[in-house]
Amino acid sequence: MGKGLEAPQCTRGGAGGVDCDVLVVGGGINGAGIARDAAGRGLCVALCEQDDLAAHTSSAATKLVHGGMRDLEYLRFALVRKALAEREVLMRAAPHIMWPMRFVMPHGPGQRGAPLLRAGLFLYDRLARRQLLPGAHAVRLACHPAGRPLQPRFTGAFVYADSWIDDARLVVLNAMDAAQKGACILTRTRCTAARRVGGIWHVTLRRADGSSKDITARALVNAAGPWTGRLLGQALGRPVPAGLRFVKGSHIVVRRVCEHDHAYLFQHTDGRVVFAIPYEREFTLIGTTDVAYTGDPAAAAVDAGEIDYLCDAASTYFRAPVRPADVVWRYAGVHPLLEDDARDARGARDYRLALDADPEGAPLLSVFGGKLTTYRKLAEEAVDQLCRRLGRPAPAWTEHACLPGGDLFGAQPQNRAVLEFDAWSSSMQVHYAFLEPSLVRRYARAYGTRIHTLLRGRTDGAAMGEEILPGLYEAEVAYLRRHEWAQTAEDVLWRRSKLGLHLAPEAVATLQAWLDAHP
Template sequence: MAEVDCDVLVVGGGINGAGIARDAAGRGLCVVLCEKDDLASHTSSASTKLIHGGLRYLEYYEFRLVHKALAEREVLLRSAPHIMWPLRFVMPHDAGQRPALLIRAGLFLYDMLAKRELLPGSRGIDLRCHPAGRPLKPEFRRGFEYSDGWVDDARLVVLNAIDACAKGACILTRTTCVGVERHADHWVATLRKADGTEKRVTARTIVNAAGPWTQSFLKAAGAKQESRHLRLVKGSHIVVRRIFEHDEAYIFQNRDGRIVFAIPYERDFTLIGTTDLEYKGDPQRVTIEESEIRYLCDLASNYFREPVRTADVVWTYAGVRPLLEDAAADAKAVTRDYFLELDKDGAPLLNVFGGKITTFRKLAEDAVDMLCKSLGKPVKGWTEKACLPGGDLFGSEPQNRSVQEFCQWAAAVQVKYSWLPQELVKRYVRAYGTRVHTMLDGCLSLADMGEEILPGLYETEVTYLRRKEWAVTAADILWRRSKLGLHLPAGAEARLDAWLSAHS
């Protein structure tokens, strides 16, 4: 049994756990992160993939949360312009729902709650002459347009883990924390890998970032009764063939008060979601229900000229959001804010409740501030002014031009690797940013890329993902490190798994 000593053991490899590990390692703390499955294999890869303030949260007077999230949008966009970018949203106005003056006032407040340098403000639009009006039913004549951002959620988690590792953290995927013992000034944890081998970790503090399993971990740790609780809410999404040609997204209002997005996705598709349902089952086995598919199809069909039918759905996914319980009667009204609880009844235990992907960096900064104070190492935060791996297009510090001039930078990469198919380079620069040069180091021709295992997936990329990004299975590669699974024929995942097994 291996023995490991560290300052911080982070349990959970979703966005909060990876973000905390990165921040803590960057402040000089010795960090170990364990995740029982793959990175981002649950909640953090099942989001609507937006960096947004949460326009609808204004209805619930969540001004502090909206301000915090809006302030983070441009910080994140600058830090990783390859996996995040600005996105305009069109809201068709339905006269039978929220009044136009109320929506305009809400958008004005949304614009004013945080400083903007990259994102244009909101405006009213005439859908009869706006490109976004063409796919809509003719009764939608006016609407509104505003800005938020898009993110590749699973890759965001991986980039945080890569940066944590580069700063000295030990990242252990497919490693379960099977037992902990609490002492006055340290924890002793037993970590078990998938092959049965174990590590014994002595940690000065533990971070419980287990997402939907947060309260299960608390019980297993024998911790005192926490003051906060989680409310598990399921969000499901459907993917259909591309419904519209322009690059803006839609935000649709439903009669039940829900808001659903229709977003350009993976070049050839449209992503539609999400639902909000109370969830009482096993978070490991969450799936979309037929009623949710019908709900999303019907809602989209209320707006688009061409109806969206259940037969049009090519892929679905669902995830459980571990939201902070706030006694809201309706699942859609539950707060998306977070709460950090530091239990000092013995060695420190920091419990993470709630949160949303947009505020992960701020959550991590607040968490590590608490850890540093508790450990007697008061080191200031650093992530606000740092690029994520691959985001350093024009220097080590985040810059507006990295967002504004991404296409020019990508064009230069196209020239450098002109021997590669153009569509392949487009995918590489979006997935890897400047790390594309690391992946392609030593390759001077297509022959140097090795075997084309699946269409557009070469041995060089698979080797990189296995060595540098903790990818183990075909699902890791085709559905989390990328979304190639959407573009490949049936049986592709099994073929890749067979190749990985033969080349282990």
Template sequence: MAAGHDIECDLLVVGGGINGVGIARDAAGRGLCVVLCEKDDLASHTSSASSKLIHGGLRYLEYYEFALVRKALIEREVLLRSAPHIMRPLRFVMPHREGLRPAWMIRAGLYLYDLLARREILPGSKGVNLRCHPAGRPLKPEFKRGFVYSDGWVDDARLVVLNAMDACRKGAAIRTRTACTALRRESGSWLATLRDSDGGEQVVKARCVVNAAGPWTMDLLGMALPERESRPLRLVKGSHIVVPRLFEHDHAYIFQHPDGRIVFSIPYEHDYTLIGTTDLDYKGDPDQVAIDAGEVDYLCRLAGEYFAQPIAPSDVVWTYSGVRPLLEDPSRSAKALTRDYRFSVDDNGAPLVNIFGGKITTFRKLSEEAVDLVCKALGSPLPRWTEKACLPGGDLYGDTPQNCAVKRYGEWEQKIREMYPWLPPMLAARYCRAYGTRIHTLLDGRASLPELGGEFAPGLYMAEIAYLRRYEWAVTAEDILWRRTKLGLHTPPDTAARLDAWLAANALSAPASV
């Protein structure tokens, strides 16, 4: 390691997934000097491979995870209020399947789900006659009875980016494509070597380090404290498939299976249906995770047991997989492992806070508690603030999160369309959902469609590419087409190659800023 240091900070966060950026945002908002490094793109691994849900985890009630479910149920509405553009309420239909969980048990579970936390936005559960309900039409005729309940949908990758943007706006340095290659204590501080994608190195001197490396948590812990024995993580692979749209209504489905697992079927990107997920122990390289043929067949077969329309692997237009770093419990199967989180703090010198487990719905609470630990370790108690703060673009009806921002989202979108009548309706709707009030930054100085700078691919204009590069750390076509937007599903197959060539030929000299 090089002698000395190039940067000093209060807190170095390693990991640019949802937990890492949430912690960086919270800490920067409390006045700490923060540096975050991520070896790849923001949300390029686990945090963009979720089922895109903000949910309490109905099935966790069977494992008596009441505290986790309650915490997640409370967070659903906190998050919905904070970013109503990238999140929305979603109603789920559970068809009753004979021979599995009895109807009374499902109804009792949903009743408990409704009661565990106060609801101001989401409606409660109820039974439905699927022979009359629109959600019954795509199903096989034997499904006559079902249940409906509420949770939420989220654009997971954009949730990560918005947290990073807010952290940056509050003073944090966000270093993407920058790996932490060495980490050691020296003279009451941490010295970390950060290496960027060009091979350049900087040494960061930090008073505290948070290890939010997800599937690589144990690797970083081993680098920092090679002699320490720690409770291992268990890596669990979850995979999803996307098929052409299977139903016209706006509800999602939750399907039971005799093996005890559940699978979601969710409206996705207007023209598609998202189906997932699997739960398989994973022993490989998290950088190389991918769906296998058995998982594709499993998801198609299970969905096909409910839908009248057969689903075959040949119908799959896209897949994605991620590795969840869950707390090890040898007595439990992969599907039964807790999604709750734990911390470990090593304060034998400069403090190291390690994050184990977690789920996207509880990231804000995890971040808040982690920064509490950081502040305590640094002897700087600072007040919590994120529960009452909007994420960038989420201030539709003012700076303070409001229920009306969720309930009256359509009214806000209509006002935006009236402000920019020259935007095609589908494009205006996508911009509103992706950027919220930051649509004004995206469209600043533009008064007509030609002023967006030309259409690089269907629905992708040069103005949006410029915005994503300047404000959201987008570097590659994959960043733009699959994480910042989902236009990869809607554009020709050669779009990614053409976009990567254009990006390489038009290098961005200035760093991302908010």
């Protein structure tokens, strides 16, 4: 998948001789979500992404699908309600890559008082219907496992529920579903120019190898994330909205600092919140910062000051200090902020859809802002607008549809898939008993029911092919290349999986050499 640069061909809906109804520029979560929704409504869709899917912001999140405690503090009730409602929709759609997680919020002298926190959590539990997650409650840390790693001055805490997600895999699953519904997904393909001619978009696409192709589309979606303004100005010749700003969010990963499965939300001394989250079994993820950013979004990196900040925030709470030398991995992503949210770097992650409608047709829809939690709703609203402009009315559908691999107990999303995932995973270990149980558990989490596609026709360990790296077999690499657009070692080890965290530093070079030798 994703190789070559052939123009997509519409086979449905009478696109009037153009290559596609909708061309989506941007392979992050918003672009992939829009492509999926539009393809599912019968539109002919193409998506181009200049790098790999989820190569930047959409794989650099805190890995949470949540309502936003910070937004609640700033009285953004509508945004929190929307995010809380989406939280359970997504869990049912993708129970293999998303699951409930308990968060411990310690409180002590000089911080937000317990009555204020209790009132906020009361609202958090009731702003949207909740079926899968338990309500918040207070705990005495001396009697709770989450209290053991904390400094003794923290005696009380509140525990509430949100959910964790594999952000990069969420993007890939949306692109897979779009492709299964007829969309053409073009990775490592840049939109270099686009112009309206006679009510049609004429677009030039260029791949990394220098080859190019001109295609036509009835509508263009600019979902390029932090490159949205650049695409408007340089490729499309359109004005860039005033006040569009960017913030960099950075995270660090250290060896696991506690044995239980709860996460923490810490109130830092500057008023920000910092999460400490169990990650990849052996690690703890700590983040995030939000600092104003200028420059190339692709070059965003965690600086020493941000590492010190996150270590200081964690050390304020944990008995054992977290030091910069403890950091085993770090990553940063750049988020665009809407003008109303850009008064400081802690602005809301709401979104705006800007429709630039040509009198003769050829609409341009630009996406500004947004966050992982509300991507599906953003996509639904975007495709509603496109369908109206293209004269192709079709009902919304994604709220009641599983993502690829999420159909554990049938095609319709079910609470059971979330609540009984561990039992389903155990049944996969019985079904594929010729593999190590830990390997089957990883496959079940990463691929859900797509595990059957990965392991089809394989009945013993020899059928898995070469073990290229510890725990990475030729069979999985072949699956990722064929079905998930993986081309490089970085794609496989850091986006389609996080195996890179568990392997030696030379693993990337080893895998890349193998890929080059086995095209």
